[in-house]
Every structure is written in C-alpha cells, then in structure tokens.
Amino acid sequence: MGEKADSELVRRQNRRIVLDALRQRGNLARVELGRATGLSPASITAISAQLIEDKIIEEVDEPMGSALTGKRGRPIVRLSLRAEATHVAVVKISIDAVSMMLADFQGRVTAERAFRIPTYGSEQATFGETLAATLASFIEEHRGKSGVARVGIAVQGLADSRSGSINWSPVFRARHVPIAPAIEKRLQVPVMVVNDANMIAEGLLSMDRESYGGNTAVVFLGYGVGMGLILNGAVYHGATGAASEFGHMNHLPDGALCRCGRKGCLEAYAADYAILRTAYGTPQDEPRMSAVDPAQMIELMNKAKAGDTVALNAYEAAGTALGFGIARTIALLNPDRIILAGPGTRALELIEPAMHRAIKDGVVDEISRHVTIEHVSFDKDMIARGTIDALLRGLVRDVFSQGPSRASATHMEFAK
Amino acid sequence: MGEKADSELVRRQNRRIVLDALRQRGNLARVELGRATGLSPASITAISAQLIEDKIIEEVDEPMGSALTGKRGRPIVRLSLRAEATHVAVVKISIDAVSMMLADFQGRVTAERAFRIPTYGSEQATFGETLAATLASFIEEHRGKSGVARVGIAVQGLADSRSGSINWSPVFRARHVPIAPAIEKRLQVPVMVVNDANMIAEGLLSMDRESYGGNTAVVFLGYGVGMGLILNGAVYHGATGAASEFGHMNHLPDGALCRCGRKGCLEAYAADYAILRTAYGTPQDEPRMSAVDPAQMIELMNKAKAGDTVALNAYEAAGTALGFGIARTIALLNPDRIILAGPGTRALELIEPAMHRAIKDGVVDEISRHVTIEHVSFDKDMIARGTIDALLRGLVRDVFSQGPSRASATHMEFAK
DNA sequence: ATTGATTATTTTGGCGTCTAAAATAATTCT
DNA sequence: AGAATTATTTTAGACGCCAAAATAATCAAT
Numbered sequence: 001m002g003e004k005a006d007s008e009l010v011r012r013q014n015r016r017i018v019l020d021a022l023r024q025r026g027n028l029a030r031v032e033l034g035r036a037t038g039l040s041p042a043s044i045t046a047i048s049a050q051l052i053e054d055k056i057i058e059e060v061d062e063p064m065g066s067a068l069t070g071k072r073g074r075p076i077v078r079l080s081l082r083a084e085a086t087h088v089a090v091v092k093i094s095i096d097a098v099s100m101m102l103a104d105f106q107g108r109v110t111a112e113r114a115f116r117i118p119t120y121g122s123e124q125a126t127f128g129e130t131l132a133a134t135l136a137s138f139i140e141e142h143r144g145k146s147g148v149a150r151v152g153i154a155v156q157g158l159a160d161s162r163s164g165s166i167n168w169s170p171v172f173r174a175r176h177v178p179i180a181p182a183i184e185k186r187l188q189v190p191v192m193v194v195n196d197a198n199m200i201a202e203g204l205l206s207m208d209r210e211s212y213g214g215n216t217a218v219v220f221l222g223y224g225v226g227m228g229l230i231l232n233g234a235v236y237h238g239a240t241g242a243a244s245e246f247g248h249m250n251h252l253p254d255g256a257l258c259r260c261g262r263k264g265c266l267e268a269y270a271a272d273y274a275i276l277r278t279a280y281g282t283p284q285d286e287p288r289m290s291a292v293d294p295a296q297m298i299e300l301m302n303k304a305k306a307g308d309t310v311a312l313n314a315y316e317a318a319g320t321a322l323g324f325g326i327a328r329t330i331a332l333l334n335p336d337r338i339i340l341a342g343p344g345t346r347a348l349e350l351i352e353p354a355m356h357r358a359i360k361d362g363v364v365d366e367i368s369r370h371v372t373i374e375h376v377s378f379d380k381d382m383i384a385r386g387t388i389d390a391l392l393r394g395l396v397r398d399v400f401s402q403g404p405s406r407a408s409a410t411h412m413e414f415a416k
Numbered sequence: 417m418g419e420k421a422d423s424e425l426v427r428r429q430n431r432r433i434v435l436d437a438l439r440q441r442g443n444l445a446r447v448e449l450g451r452a453t454g455l456s457p458a459s460i461t462a463i464s465a466q467l468i469e470d471k472i473i474e475e476v477d478e479p480m481g482s483a484l485t486g487k488r489g490r491p492i493v494r495l496s497l498r499a500e501a502t503h504v505a506v507v508k509i510s511i512d513a514v515s516m517m518l519a520d521f522q523g524r525v526t527a528e529r530a531f532r533i534p535t536y537g538s539e540q541a542t543f544g545e546t547l548a549a550t551l552a553s554f555i556e557e558h559r560g561k562s563g564v565a566r567v568g569i570a571v572q573g574l575a576d577s578r579s580g581s582i583n584w585s586p587v588f589r590a591r592h593v594p595i596a597p598a599i600e601k602r603l604q605v606p607v608m609v610v611n612d613a614n615m616i617a618e619g620l621l622s623m624d625r626e627s628y629g630g631n632t633a634v635v636f637l638g639y640g641v642g643m644g645l646i647l648n649g650a651v652y653h654g655a656t657g658a659a660s661e662f663g664h665m666n667h668l669p670d671g672a673l674c675r676c677g678r679k680g681c682l683e684a685y686a687a688d689y690a691i692l693r694t695a696y697g698t699p700q701d702e703p704r705m706s707a708v709d710p711a712q713m714i715e716l717m718n719k720a721k722a723g724d725t726v727a728l729n730a731y732e733a734a735g736t737a738l739g740f741g742i743a744r745t746i747a748l749l750n751p752d753r754i755i756l757a758g759p760g761t762r763a764l765e766l767i768e769p770a771m772h773r774a775i776k777d778g779v780v781d782e783i784s785r786h787v788t789i790e791h792v793s794f795d796k797d798m799i800a801r802g803t804i805d806a807l808l809r810g811l812v813r814d815v816f817s818q819g820p821s822r823a824s825a826t827h828m829e830f831a832k
Numbered sequence: 833a834t835t836g837a838t839t840a841t842t843t844t845g846g847c848g849t850c851t852a853a854a855a856t857a858a859t860t861c862t
Numbered sequence: 863a864g865a866a867t868t869a870t871t872t873t874a875g876a877c878g879c880c881a882a883a884a885t886a887a888t889c890a891a892t
Contacts, residue, residue: 002429002433002436003433003454004429004430004433004453005421005425005426005427005430005433006426006849006850006877007423007849007878008850008877008878009421009426010421010422010423010425010877010878011421011877011878013418014420014421014878016418017418020418029840030841031839031840037420038419038420039420039879039880040879040880041842041880042842042879042880043879043880044841045841046842047878071838071888071889072837072838072890073839073840073887073889074838074839074885074888075839075840076839076840077840077841158780158783167782167783168780168782176782214655215655227748229748231652232648236647236648236749238631239630239631239750239786239787240750240752240783240786241750242782242783243748243749243750244750245747245748245750245780245783246747246748248747248779249743249747249779250740250743250747250777250779252668252669253740253777253778254777260780262777262778262779262780263777264777320669327665328666328744328748331660331662331665331666332643332660332665332744332748333652333660333748334653334654334655334658335654335655336656358669361666361680362678363661363664363665363666363678364574364661364664364676364678366574366583366591366658367583367658370656370658371655420879421878421879422848422878422880423847423878423879424848424849424879426848426849426850426878445869445870447868456852458871458873459849461871462849462850462871463849465871487860487867488859488860488866488867488868489858489859489860489869490856490857490858490859490867490869491858491859491868491869492869492870493870833892834892835890835891835892836889836891836892837889837891838887838888838889838890839886839887839888840885840888841885841886841887842884842885842886843883843885844883844884845882846879846881846882847879847880848878848879848880850877850878851876851877852873853872853875854871854872854874855871855872855873856870856871857868857869857870858868858869859866859868860865860867860868861864861865861867862863862865862866
C-alpha cells in the first residue's frame with residue numbers, strides 16, 4: 001500500500017503536478033503555477049528550469065493580447081507545454097472504417113484521416129497487421145522518424161487491456177482480435193486498447209473535473225448502448241478493461257435478442273436498432289444487425305412526437321429498460337451523477353417519462369434521491385479528445401515526471 | 417490531482433508504510449522492516465526511533481520462542497505496535513440488539529458486550545442519544561478517561577456517511593435515523609457509519625490483500641442479501657456511503673415484494689425469507705418480515721436435499737435471481753473475483769446450478785470467463801474485524817503518520 | 833530622463849529526509 | 863579469547879523544499 005518515499009519521488013510528484021496544472025489550465029506564468037500548485041516560487045523556478053532544459057515546456061511570449069496594460073511591475077512570462085515534446089496517435093475503429101489522428105503534447109490534433117479498412121469480415125489473424133501497417137505509414141507520413149510515443153485504440157465492445165485485443169465487438173465478426181501486439185512490435189511503443197465509452201468519460205473528465213470527478217456514470221445512447229464509469233474520480237476499467245458493459249447488462253431474463261447473441265440485454269431494448277425493431281413489430285428474437293440510418297430514427301421520432309402510439313410504445317419500452325438499468329447501476333454503485341449522452345438522446349423527451357418511472361420503481365428512494373440525472377451533448381470527437389487526454393496523462397505520469405536520467409519517451413511499459 | 421510533495425510528505429508516507437507493514441505482517445525487526453518496505457536501515461532506525469519516542473510502537477523481547485538457536489550474529493529486536501497507543505470502538509446494530517466492542521492498536525478486542533436496545537420501534541429522534549449514552553458508559557467503564565480515538569458503526573442497510581445516519585435499514589422502522597452526530601458530540605471523536613457488508617469486505621481484504629485486492633465483489637447471503645465491493649484494491653463506498661445495495665438491485669420489474677417495499681429486488685428471491693416464502697407457496701406480494709429461524713432454513717434445505725420438488729424449486733428461483741444479479745454485476749464492473757459468503761451459502765449446492773445457468777445466460781462469455789466465483793466461509797466476527805481494521809487504518813493514515821507536531825489522536829476530521 | 837514603486841523571477845542559505853558506507857553492538861562458533 | 867556473523871546506529875553527503883534576500887523588468891511620477 002503506497003510506495004517508499006524519497007527525494008526522487010518528491011521531484012517526480014512535483015513535476016507531475018506542474019505539468020498537470022499546465023495541461024489543465026493552459027499556459028501559466030511561474031507565479032501562477034506557484035499559486036496553482038502550492039509550491040514556492042523557488043521550487044517553481046527549479047522545476048521549470050529543468051523542464052525547459054528537458055524540452056518538455058517552454059517560455060512563450062504573448063505578443064499582443066498580453067493585457068499588460070495598466071499593470072505595474074515585472075511582466076509575467078507564461079510557460080507552455082512544448083507541443084513538439086511528444087506526439088500520440090489515436091485510432092478509432094468503426095465498422096469497416098478506421099479513423100486515425102495524431103495529436104501533439106498540447107492535445108491539439110495535427111493530422112487526421114479516415115481509412116476504409118474492412119473490419120467486420122476481417123480475418124482474426126491479419127487485421128492487426130493490416131492496421132499496424134496503415135498506422136505506421138500514416139505516422140511516417142506526418143511525423144517521419146519522430147514517430148509517436150503512445151497509441152490508443154478506441155472501439156465499441158469488449159476491450160482486453162491485458163492482451164491488447166478486442167474480445168468482442170459489433171465491429172468484428174471474429175472474436176478475440178489481437179490489435180496491440182502487432183502495433184507494439186512495429187512501432188516499439190505502448191499501445192492501449194480501450195472501450196470508446198470509457199474514452200468519452202475521459203473526455204468529460206478532462207473538460208470538467210469539478211462536475212464529473214466524483215462518481216459518475218456516463219450513458220451513451222446510439223446505435224448501441226455504452227457506459228463509461230468514473231469512480232472516485234478516475235475512469236474505471238475493471239479487471240481486464242472490459243468495464244462497463246452497461247448495454248449488455250441483462251434487463252429481462254430470456255428477453256429480446258441482442259446483437260451479442262444473448263437474450264434480454266438492455267441494448268436489445270434501448271439501442272436504435274431495438275427501438276426500430278419494436279416500433280415495426282419485428283419479432284424480438286430476430287437479429288437486427290444491419291446499420292441504422294439516422295434519418296430513419298428521426299422519422300420514427302417525428303411519428304412518435306405526432307402521437308403515433310406504436311412509435312411511442314417503442315420509446316417507452318426503451319425508457320423502461322434504460323430506467324431499470326440505471327436503477328440497477330444506482331443500487332450497486334451509489335453514484336452522484338448519471339449523464340445521458342449520444343445521438344439516442346435526441347428523443348430523450350420520449351424516453352424520459354418511462355425511464356424516470358422505472359428508476360422510481362427500481363431503486364429505493366433513499367439512494368436515488370442523491371443522484372443527479374442530466375443530459376449532456378458534445379461533439380462527436382469526444383472520444384478522440386478523451387483518448388488523447390488519457391494518453392498524454394499517462395505519458396506525463398510515466399515519462400515526463402521522471403527525472404532527466406530516466407526519461408525515455410518510447411519505453412514499452414504502462415505503469416499502473 | 418495529487419498533492420504537493422515535500423520532505424514532510426516523505427516522512428509521513430514512510431511512517432505510514434512502516435506502520436502498515438507492522439499492522440499487516442505482525443512484529444518485525446528493523447532489518448525485516450527494511451526488507452518489507454524498501455527503506456534503508458538508516459531510515460528505519462530514524463523512523464522507528466521517532467515512533468518509539470511518540471509511543472506508537474515499542475521494542476518487544478521475545479523471550480522463548482525466539483528461534484535464535486543456531487543463528488549467529490547480533491540478534492534481532494522485533495518492534496510491535498504499542499497496543500495502548502490507541503483504542504477504537506465498534507458498534508454493530510441488529511434488530512433490537514446492539515453489540516459493542518473495544519479494540520486496541522493491535523486490533524485485539526479488549527472488551528465486548530451485547531446490549532438489548534430497542535431499534536425497530538425506536539424513535540428517530542432519541543435512538544442516537546440512547547446509543548451514545550450506552551456507548552459512552554461502556555467506554556468509560558473499560559477505558560476510563562482514556563476513551564477511544566474512533567468509533568465505527570456497522571449496520572445492515574443504507575448508511576449515509578455524509579450525515580452519519582442510517583437512511584434505511586431493516587433494523588429500523590424509521591428512516592433517516594441519525595447516529596453519528598450524537599456520539600461525536602458526546603465523545604468528541606470521529607464516528608463512521610457504514611454498511612456491514614462493506615466491513616466484511618474490509619475484513620477479507622485485511623486477511624488476504626493478495627487474493628482480494630483487485631476487483632472483488634463479496635456477496636453475503638443470509639436473512640438479507642448484501643454486497644461489499646472492492647474496486648482497485650479498496651472497498652468502494654459510493655458517493656454517500658450507500659454502495660453496494662446488491663440485495664435491492666432490481667431483479668424483475670414488478671416482481672416479488674421486498675422488505676424495502678419495492679417490487680422485484682434480488683433479495684425478494686434470494687434471501688432466506690424469500691426462499692421460505694417461495695417454498696411454502698406464500699404469495700409473493702405478501703410481506704414476510706418476521707425473523708427467520710435458522711432451524712427452519714436447515715429443515716428446508718434437508719427437504720430439498722431429500723428431493724422435495726417444491727423446496728428444490730425455491731432454491732432454484734433463488735439461484736436464478738442471484739445468478740442474474742451476479743451477471744449484471746459482472747457486466748457492469750468486470751471484476752476478477754466473486755466471493756459468496758454468509759449463512760445462506762450452506763445450501764450453496766442447491767443454489768449453484770441455477771445460478772451458473774443464469775450467469776451464462778446473463779452475460780457475455782468473454783467477460784465472465786475471467787471471473788473466479790468462489791465460496792468463502794468465515795466466522796461471524798468478520799464484520800468486527802473489518803471495521804476495526806478500517807478504523808485503525810484511518811487512524812494510522814490521519815494521525816500516526818503525521819509528525820510529532822501534528823499528532824493528535826482525537827482530532828475530529830476524517831481525511832478522505 | 834531619472835527615481836521610486838511594483839511585481840516576477842532567481843539566488844542564497846538552511847532544514848529535513850534519504851542513502852551508502854563505516855562504525856558499533858551483540859551474538860555464536862571455534 | 864578471538865573470529866565470524868548479523869543487527870543496528872552513526873556519519874557524511876546528496877537532493878529537494880522553503881523563506882528571505884537579491885535581482886530583473888516593468889510602470890508611474892516628477
């Protein structure tokens with residue numbers, strides 16, 4: 001429990017605090033850093049000198065908007081993360097489409113591209129190699145020899161952080177598709193394979209730790225149903241990286257058929273495809289795998305809003321399943337916040353009444369009364385944002401906080 | 417994120433590491449402490465000298481069993497926690513019965529007594545005062561002026577750690593019974609109000625961090641159904657201390673009536689009273705509140721083992737509910753271990769088949785395959801053991817790790 | 833333009849804690 | 863009794879922090 005402390009740990013921790021402050025609050029002058037971190041000016045001078053020496057941060061001259069007007073005294077010199085200090089790569093895998101992007105140390109996207117790479121029908125044995133080759137040339141093209149220090153792969157479904165593979169995902173027909181090993185071998189860089197909803201949670205966390213930093217469940221509604229859990233202020237990945245499969249948490253034993261092949265998953269009631277299935281009276285044991293056209297969902301929504309009973313009932317069924325799922329989550333985890341997000345929330349007003357009823361029926365008042373349930377909308381690149389932030393945070397923790405002696409941006413380990 | 421580090425933090429952390437090593441491994445000599453903590457002999461000398469000075473630990477002469485036979489060299493001198501350094505009090509509240517115990521810094525129980533204090537019919541306004549008075553005189557009797565440094569109150573149901581009250585419990589008819597404030601006021605000591613299943617988890621954790629230290633769910637089967645969650649190596653309490661109400665996680669919407677007044681809770685299928693209710697064909701919407709005689713459960717179990725179909729079906733229904741509950745927990749949290757414990761496990765062989773079937777039906781193979789499900793039996797004082805350990809751990813963290821200047825064993829805050 | 837006021841940053845000196853290495857202590861073995 | 867062995871303490875030096883003093887860079891006012 002806890003690790004031996006010595007002066008090395010002190011410096012490491014303080015370097016990390018300084019870098020995190022810059023990452024979270026943007027460029028700060030030394031005085032401001034002192035106030036933000038609680039460190040004395042003398043220490044800030046020493047630490048920042050070292051970080052500048054290590055080319056991790058740099059002084060920045062703010063030419064115009066300095067707002068130095070009227071202020072007496074020696075002007076501040078802001079410090080900023082040196083964008084070029086490192087780069088990371090993010091790969092988002094969707095059905096037969098892969099998007100890749102690079103980001104610098106400031107978290108800014110420096111390159112982005114979409115690839116058509118077959119996933120669903122791909123061979124378990126070759127996909128990783130194909131992806132690695134594509135990624136390698138994408139990185140080579142934009143970064144040349146410099147490469148990247150970390151790679152994050154976000155995908156819907158069951159990520160396995162230990163083996164770096166995707167154990168099950170709607171994106172692949174195959175199970176246990178290995179991803180990380182091929183890339184790690186080729187790029188000699190740590191690769192993390194993660195669930196996309198967890199990265200959305202990371203993104204929200206990076207935007208507003210104040211609000212989401214306690215115990216928050218982020219529910220993502222769309223073609224599937226996902227969840228990212230923030231427990232005690234950090235995104236929770238579970239033992240193997242497979243948490244939190246909210247969408248495949250059972251709603252009704254022996255219930256409607258889900259894409260995963262099991263019956264009664266929450267997703268089989270509340271995902272887009274499930275709502276459509278209910279609305280069109282398709283038998284609930286009929287697989288509904290084909291992609292859903294967003295226009296179709298909007299049409300259904302409008303029908304419901306116009307009073308179409310069948311459509312309304314479909315949303316109600318979704319709301320009930322969602323509500324019981326949330327109720328179960330609340331009973332188990334006693335969170336302080338539930339966030340609803342994703343395209344599925346466009347019909348939130350149709351879902352909400354049944355959802356709230358189910359929550360009321362499904363969990364003791366004494367727990368649920370402390371939970372805030374709210375809706376947040378964000379742009380679709382929240383996954384990328386969260387992944388970039390998680391990668392950079394790890395890099396700061398494992399590499400840049402280390403003293404100059406140990407810094408090595410391409411080391412192959414993820415410290416826990 | 418993370419706190420400024422300085423030499424004070426270094427000493428605090430290392431003191432804590434040393435004390436934790438002694439708490440977890442028993443008496444150790446300075447060399448052994450060095451090996452256990454990674455600290456140099458010189459530092460161990462310095463730290464232990466200070467701790468001895470502060471009367472937190474002491475040298476111990478091991479007169480006979482020293483096993484010093486055959487060993488050359490200067491003999492070791494073991495250090496031990498000084499039992500008298502502090503005492504804590506644990507209160508377990510059951511229906512109309514309260515048991516209190518005191519434990520010293522080594523975790524040994526030094527006094528114990530059961531009281532008949534009416535709980536179920538008690539007034540919300542007076543119970544806390546009554547309890548405080550009883551506890552105060554119990555402590556006074558055994559500890560005189562020395563008192564205790566911390567109090568822990570363990571109870572079935574919804575603890576509210578923020579207000580120090582019990583928001584709902586089968587033990588009380590009333591809701592929101594305040595407990596901590598009256599005791600804190602009277603004894604001027606921090607009081608924690610916690611769920612008993614969480615303390616069982618603490619107890620297991622204190623016995624075997626190796627096995628249970630990752631992500632473990634401890635399910636307690638008995639008159640009720642409880643759960644203690646260990647996430648990332650620490651017992652998880654949730655936002656208000658109400659996690660994890662596994663027993664009141666909904667199993668079937670609009671299902672069997674539960675003691676909590678809601679319908680379909682897992683407990684309403686898998687608790688002792690529920691199994692009896694099913695077995696005797698009592699309608700599922702009939703409240704079954706009265707205490708269950710263990711003999712009655714054993715009788716039922718024997719009937720089932722003898723092949724009685726009705727009894728078997730009752731256990732099967734319990735197994736199914738339990739299994740789906742576990743499946744949902746696995747989907748949400750991806751634990752690496754599920755522990756079944758409590759008197760209800762005496763009929764485990766009757767419950768297990770249906771339980772495993774439900775788990776198989778309720779969660780994707782790819783997650784459940786990594787989960788170990790096992791049964792552990794322990795003596796009934798695991799709650800006390802866990803509570804004592806949690807209290808002492810907090811005391812070490814908040815008080816004894818502090819340098820001599822700040823140590824004050826009766827400070828009123830719980831640091832988080 | 834010079835001087836003083838003001839604010840930012842760096843330098844200096846001292847403190848606390850750690851470690852390695854040397855010294856000391858307490859035994860057993862021969 | 864002396865040598866060998868193991869435990870603990872002492873010594874000397876390193877590192878990081880902080881407070882206070884010194885320096886730097888600006889604005890304001892005469």
